[in-house]
Amino acid sequence: xxxxxxxxxxxxxxxxxxxxxxxxxxxxxxxxxxxxxxxxxxxxxxxxxxxxxxxxxxxxxxxxxxxxxxxxxxxxxxxxxxxxxxxxxxxxxxxxxxxxxxxxxxxxxxxxxxxxxxxxxxxxxxxxxxxxx
Numbered sequence: 060x061x062x063x064x065x066x067x068x069x070x071x072x073x074x075x076x077x078x079x080x081x082x083x084x085x086x087x088x089x090x091x092x093x094x095x096x097x098x099x100x101x102x103x104x105x106x107x108x109x110x111x112x113x114x115x116x117x118x119x120x121x122x123x124x125x126x127x128x129x130x131x132x133x134x135x136x137x138x139x140x141x142x143x144x145x146x147x148x149x150x151x152x153x154x155x156x157x158x159x160x161x162x163x164x165x166x167x168x169x170x171x172x173x174x175x176x177x178x179x180x181x182x183x184x185x186x187x188x189x190x191x192x
Contacts, residue, residue: 076158076191079132079167080144083108084153087136107173108134108154111183120180127184158191167191 084106085095098104112121112134125132135144137153147157147164158167167190168183176182 074160076130076160076167078159079128079130079187080157080159080164081108081112081132081134082140082144082148082153082155082157083134083136084170085109085136086138088138091136091138106154107170107176107178108156110178111173111176111180118180124180124184128187156187 085091085104095104095106095109112118137148140148143164144157147166148155151157151166152170154170154173155166156168156173157164159165168186172186172190173183176186
């Protein structure tokens with residue numbers, strides 16, 4: 060496998076992700092964070108990806124899992140998206156995890172799949188591995 064994810068043995072096209080991008084179902088920044096925390100407390104806001112990556116702070120096991128991936132993994136809020144990601148989220152919804160394969164964003168895990176992780180980093184890693192296989 061080459062660094063761009065293509066197979067030098069002749070397989071057509073890229074075969075492995077060169078990047079993952081997770082998009083929370085929430086805005087970032089102080090106002091967005093407070094709005095989400097209040098909404099979560101009141102039961103009016105929910106984000107399965109937030110539950111996986113954070114408690115009151117980022118989970119150390121999340122950072123450990125990302126380090127083991129060996130592929131960059133960006134986490135973004137809805138108000139932090141570029142045009143490409145904004146269009147992809149408009150199609151896929153949020154929260155969502157995209158894999159960039161051959162320069163193209165593909166849904167790796169959608170909101171329903173993220174929900175099945177139940178907030179577990181370990182379960183998320185299994186789901187991501189299965190989606191990337």
